[in-house]
Amino acid sequence: MNGIQGTPVLPVISLAQLAACEPSALAQLHEACVHDGFFYLVDHDLSTALIEQYLAAAQAFFALPESVKQRFGHDRQRGYPHTARGYVGAYGETLHPDAGPDNKQHLDWGIDRPGGAPFAGPSVLPDEHLAPGLNACAYALQDEVMEHLFPDLRRAIATALALPPQAFDPHFAQPTLIQRASYYPAGAGTAGKHTDNGFLTVLIQQALPQPSLRVHTRGQWRDVPCLEGAVLVNLGDLLQRWTCGRLVSTAHEVVHYQPSARVSLAFFIYPDIDAIITPIGGGPSFSTAEVMLENFDSIWVRKQGAGRARQLV
Numbered sequence: 001m002n003g004i005q006g007t008p009v010l011p012v013i014s015l016a017q018l019a020a021c022e023p024s025a026l027a028q029l030h031e032a033c034v035h036d037g038f039f040y041l042v043d044h045d046l047s048t049a050l051i052e053q054y055l056a057a058a059q060a061f062f063a064l065p066e067s068v069k070q071r072f073g074h075d076r077q078r079g080y081p082h083t084a085r086g087y088v089g090a091y092g093e094t095l096h097p098d099a100g101p102d103n104k105q106h107l108d109w110g111i112d113r114p115g116g117a118p119f120a121g122p123s124v125l126p127d128e129h130l131a132p133g134l135n136a137c138a139y140a141l142q143d144e145v146m147e148h149l150f151p152d153l154r155r156a157i158a159t160a161l162a163l164p165p166q167a168f169d170p171h172f173a174q175p176t177l178i179q180r181a182s183y184y185p186a187g188a189g190t191a192g193k194h195t196d197n198g199f200l201t202v203l204i205q206q207a208l209p210q211p212s213l214r215v216h217t218r219g220q221w222r223d224v225p226c227l228e229g230a231v232l233v234n235l236g237d238l239l240q241r242w243t244c245g246r247l248v249s250t251a252h253e254v255v256h257y258q259p260s261a262r263v264s265l266a267f268f269i270y271p272d273i274d275a276i277i278t279p280i281g282g283g284p285s286f287s288t289a290e291v292m293l294e295n296f297d298s299i300w301v302r303k304q305g306a307g308r309a310r311q312l313v
């Protein structure tokens with residue numbers, strides 16, 4: 001569970017302390033965002049029972065026959081881009097081109113909104129009969145992350161940067177979300193090295209005896225075990241760009257050789273789809289839509305991997 005001499009491999013930061021503006025927690029967050037780009041978050045108030053139910057419901061979905069799961073594949077989605085929602089089978093996604101297609105499956109939700117904007121759905125997902133409890137858990141945890149955890153964390157990041165707490169808020173009136181359950185088969189699961197592309201990611205790993213997630217921080221690859229009661233947070237390329245590189249998005253990968261399958265739950269959070277962002281510190285403005293469409297084009301059309309995959313050593 002821990003690194004050398006019991007020291008966690010990544011910083012462990014309390015969201016309750018951040019929300020209370022405790023200077024030591026804010027200093028820890030600043031250090032983690034500048035140097036690690038990846039940290040454990042505790043005291044986050046997410047429901048443990050809900051997480052367990054969501055993991056179990058996702059496992060049951062992935063155990064369905066492939067032909068059933070393919071009914072929710074990209075070619076069945078009606079939103080734009082159609083790759084933003086639904087099921088992808090083994091070897092369907094390539095997060096790093098040199099590593100080849102990933103041996104994992106995934107199912108993506110989002111925040112569906114009318115109007116036809118990019119990444120706004122609608123989602124074609126398995127119903128209650130096929131996947132009992134799955135959507136109810138997914139959307140209930142989505143609410144907890146998007147209504148509570150993320151706003152508190154976003155304001156803490158602004159505060160840690162010596163900005164007003166609400167500095168990022170105008171661009172998060174209607175945040176954009178890719179919400180993913182991933183399934184890695186026993187003994188052979190992979191996700192190629194990449195960076196996440198958004199503002200930040202909240203990642204929940206199924207508790208297993210050995211780590212499968214590896215993160216490149218402070219010059220070396222580290223195994224990242226589950227820490228009881230903690231979720232992981234990693235910063236994305238969009239936030240790195242927003243802060244002119246002051247905060248770092250961090251490379252990571254999954255190498256899953258354990259004897260049982262592994263499920264993880266991720267929330268890839270982006271600003272409003274129409275946000276035009278001016279980097280703090282200067283430089284040309286950019287939009288959420290252009291960042292996301294470029295990343296999806298790289299993954300699904302050009303097959304060049306996710307985030308800054310091509311630049312990683």
Ligand SMILES: O=C(O)CCC(=O)C(=O)O
Pocket residue numbers: 180182191196203205213252253254264266
């Ligand atoms: O499954 C995991 O632990 C991480 C997956 C990941 O990095 C991703 O899907 O972006």
Ligand SMILES: [Fe+2]
Pocket residue numbers: 194195196252
């Ligand atoms: Fe990732």
